[in-house]
Amino acid sequence: MTFHLVTIFPEFFQGFLSNGIVAKAIEAGVVRVQVHNLRDWTQDRHKTVDDRPFGGGEGMLMKCQPLFDAVEAILPERSEHTRIVLLSAQGRKFDQECARRLSACSEIVFLCGRYEGVDERVAEHLADEELSIGDFVVSGGELPAALILDSVARLVPGVVGNEASTENESFNRELPEGGRLLDCPQYTRPAEFRGWPVPDVLLSGHHGEIVKWRREAALAKTRRMRPDLLP
Numbered sequence: 001m002t003f004h005l006v007t008i009f010p011e012f013f014q015g016f017l018s019n020g021i022v023a024k025a026i027e028a029g030v031v032r033v034q035v036h037n038l039r040d041w042t043q044d045r046h047k048t049v050d051d052r053p054f055g056g057g058e059g060m061l062m063k064c065q066p067l068f069d070a071v072e073a074i075l076p077e078r079s080e081h082t083r084i085v086l087l088s089a090q091g092r093k094f095d096q097e098c099a100r101r102l103s104a105c106s107e108i109v110f111l112c113g114r115y116e117g118v119d120e121r122v123a124e125h126l127a128d129e130e131l132s133i134g135d136f137v138v139s140g141g142e143l144p145a146a147l148i149l150d151s152v153a154r155l156v157p158g159v160v161g162n163e164a165s166t167e168n169e170s171f172n173r174e175l176p177e178g179g180r181l182l183d184c185p186q187y188t189r190p191a192e193f194r195g196w197p198v199p200d201v202l203l204s205g206h207h208g209e210i211v212k213w214r215r216e217a218a219l220a221k222t223r224r225m226r227p228d229l230l231p
Contacts, residue, residue, distance in 0.1 A: 001030075001031045001032070001103075001105065001106060001107070001108075001153070001156050002031070002032040002033075002034070002106070002107045002108070003031065003032070003033045003034070003107075003108050003110065003149050003152075003153070004033075004034050004035075004036060004074050004075070004107070004108070004109040004110065005033065005034070005035045005036065005110050005112065005142075005145055005149075006036045006038050006067070006070050006071070006074070006109060006110065006111050006112060007035065007036070007037070007038060007112040007140075007141070007142055007145075008037070008038050008039060008049055008112075008114055009112075009140070009142060010035045010036070010037045012142045013033075013035050013142070013146065016146045016150075017033055017035075020150075021150070021153070021154055021159060021160065022149065022150055022153050022159075024159075025153055025156070025158070025159040028158070030156060030157075030158040030159050031153050031156060031159065033149070034074075036070060036074060038066050038067065038070055039066070040070075041065075041066040041067075041069040041070045041073065042065075042066050043065065043066075048063070049062055049063060049066050049114075050062050050063060050114075050115050051063050053116070057116070058116060059115050059116030060115040060116060061115060061116055061117055061118060061119055062113055062114060062115060062117070062118040062119065062122075063119060064119045064121050064122055064126075067111060067118070067119075067122050067126060068122070068126055071084055071109055071111070071126055074109055075107065075109055081104075081105055081106040081107070082105060082106065082107045082108070082109075083102060083105045083107075083108045083109070083128050083129070084108075084109045084111065084126060084127045084128045084129075085102075085108060085109065085110050085111065085127065085128065085129055085130075085131055085145075085148070086111045086113065086118065086122060086123055086126075086127035086129070086130045086131070086141075087110060087111065087112055087113055087130075087131060087132075087133075087141030087144040087145050087148075088113055088117065088118065088123065088130045088131070088132060088141070089117075089132055089136075089137045089138075090117075090123075090130060090132065091129070091130035091131040091132040092129065092130065092131055092132065093131075093132050093133075093134065093135070094131045094132065094133050094144075094147075094148055094151075095171065096151075096171035096180075097171075098131070099148070099151040099152050099155060100155060102148075102152045103152050103153075103155035103156055108149075108152070110141070110145040110148070110149065111126075111127060111141065112140055112141030112142045112144075112145050113140060113141040114139070114140040114141070131144070131148065132144070133147055133148070171229075175230070175231065177231050178231040179229050179230045179231040180222075180229045181215075181218045181219060181222050181229070182218060182221050182222045182225060182226060182229070183218060184213075184214040184215070184217045184218035184221065185217050185218075185221060187199070187202060191203060199213065199217075201213045
């Protein structure tokens with residue numbers, strides 16, 4: 001699977017791509033990540049990527065031309081297995097279901113917006129979808145792109161060593177009556193810390209009881225922390 005990151009700050013991704021699961025997946029050849037400097041597709045000597053918005057307003061907008069030219073050069077042929085994703089505060093909220101859907105793609109291009117946003121024609125005529133990571137605003141699309149790339153990449157076969165581990169994570173466990181569960185609470189050694197013991201059932205060695213407890217504990221934590229996930 002190939003990811004493309006189109007940005008005016010290519011150095012932003014150096015640390016992210018050099019550490020952790022994504023770095024190991026790149027080294028193993030399971031995924032490819034290419035970082036592209038948007039300024040390489042500008043047409044003036046100042047390498048300008050932004051301009052004032054029509055109608056007035058605060059700040060500057062990213063221009064159409066460099067983004068269209070970049071995508072058309074990076075991905076000259078598009079198909080049902082490719083995806084152009086614009087990172088934007090106005091986008092549809094990214095979630096685990098979206099991560100699963102994107103993990104089936106062969107190639108994804110992330111467009112990292114900056115300034116006050118991007119010319120709307122990019123969203124309407126270039127991007128396949130517009131995604132946000134939450135109901136808040138950040139300074140640019142680089143952080144959201146890194147978060148989404150990590151979330152999608154770990155669902156690609158061969159990226160996570162134990163693929164079964166992703167099946168029981170938060171948001172992946174579906175209830176028969178609808179809705180999803182968070183992961184259950186987890187504990188490790190010591191069995192007691194500052195007077196707070198690990199639940200006895202986890203020390204019992206009784207697999208059936210442990211499975212039952214984990215489901216009940218996951219349901220209780222979901223009800224407490226994210227009741228919106230439950231039917």
